[in-house]
Amino acid sequence: MLRGRKSTNADLNVVPMVDMMTMLVIFLLQQFSATGEVLFMQKDIKLPDARHGQQIEVAPVVAISAAQVVISGQRVAEVAEVEKDPSQIIGNLVEKLRDEKKRWDFIHQNDQDREKNWKGEVNVQADVRVPFRIVRRVMASAAEAGYGNVNLATVEESTVAAAAAARAPR
Amino acid sequence: MGGGAMPEAGHGRRKRRALDANVNVVPAIDLLSCCISFLLFTAVWTQIGRLQTAPLGNGAPAESQPTKSITVTLTIGQNGYVLATSAGTQIEIPLSGRTSDGAVLYDLKALEERLKKLKVDFPDQAAITVAADDAVLYADLVHTIDACVGAGLANVSVMGAS
Numbered sequence A: 001m002l003r004g005r006k007s008t009n010a011d012l013n014v015v016p017m018v019d020m021m022t023m024l025v026i027f028l029l030q031q032f033s034a035t036g037e038v039l040f041m042q043k044d045i046k047l048p049d050a051r052h053g054q055q056i057e058v059a060p061v062v063a064i065s066a067a068q069v070v071i072s073g074q075r076v077a078e079v080a081e082v083e084k085d086p087s088q089i090i091g092n093l094v095e096k097l098r099d100e101k102k103r104w105d106f107i108h109q110n111d112q113d114r115e116k117n118w119k120g121e122v123n124v125q126a127d128v129r130v131p132f133r134i135v136r137r138v139m140a141s142a143a144e145a146g147y148g149n150v151n152l153a154t155v156e157e158s159t160v161a162a163a164a165a166a167r168a169p170r
Numbered sequence B: 001m002g003g004g005a006m007p008e009a010g011h012g013r014r015k016r017r018a019l020d021a022n023v024n025v026v027p028a029i030d031l032l033s034c035c036i037s038f039l040l041f042t043a044v045w046t047q048i049g050r051l052q053t054a055p056l057g058n059g060a061p062a063e064s065q066p067t068k069s070i071t072v073t074l075t076i077g078q079n080g081y082v083l084a085t086s087a088g089t090q091i092e093i094p095l096s097g098r099t100s101d102g103a104v105l106y107d108l109k110a111l112e113e114r115l116k117k118l119k120v121d122f123p124d125q126a127a128i129t130v131a132a133d134d135a136v137l138y139a140d141l142v143h144t145i146d147a148c149v150g151a152g153l154a155n156v157s158v159m160g161a162s
Helices: A015-031 A079-084 A091-107 A132-144 A157-167 B026-042 B108-121 B138-150
Strands: A061-064 A068-071 A074-078 A121-126 A149-156 B048-055 B072-077 B080-085 B090-094 B127-132 B155-160
Touching (some): A061 A132, A068 A079, A068 A091, A074 A079, A074 A091, A121 A132, A132 B155, A149 B138, B048 B138, B090 B108, B127 B138
Parallel strands (some): A121 A149, B048 B155, B072 B127
Antiparallel strands (some): B072 B080
């Protein structure tokens, strides 16, 4: 006699998986930033935390670490050289920022309200241990090149608290 | 997927249609998977903010002063804060201490209280000039500006103290 075989068809309950994926999509949509990553975190730069920071906007980024000053990935000066230099501005930085401004002018050459739309913003991403005498020269250089609004990059305090909680031993 | 009530055994002539229906969720799962992949790739995990400042002098934009306001200058030095106004007040806020490696600790709480009191006295006031000593660390400068913005003095200009 033939023994009755079990049916190989099995129903997989996908409802919990769909629920989980929906929750994940909602969470990620809440986290979504249309601006994208304006600043890239660097190993040698630790940003200070702040509670009242606004959302960062796209602008040229001047990164100041303990060793060097970098704009848009290009090194413009060594911090040790800047400290020795009696000048209040960093020549290479002014030059690069003027190039950035020329590029912006070229892109917006057909814009009728070009002067009105020019915000003159520059993002400064400096390490917590950098002294103000370096930051001051960067700010003076930015002002010299026509960038009158300096945004100091900070990490939102909630992010810092979450990272500290994740690192804490249990 | 969602179950419905079982149809009662029909005694009538007409056969009732079953209420149970199978919804094909495979396209929904495909769509959700694509969404999750895209959002994970484009996610920004570190929330970076900005504190807007203007360097004083050197072509900085002119500050628009409201009618009922004073000039407020906050000096950050190696001995603490000095909050001075054009109304004639000058308040010194000494350091709260020093760390084991000799770094200065500024009394941010006292500063916040003073700034809030100033804001109560001059509600129209939005501008403040922060004059920092050359040796002041960037972190201390940012925390000070953050305290000013938190107290409602959002129009911050920065200059050197020396």
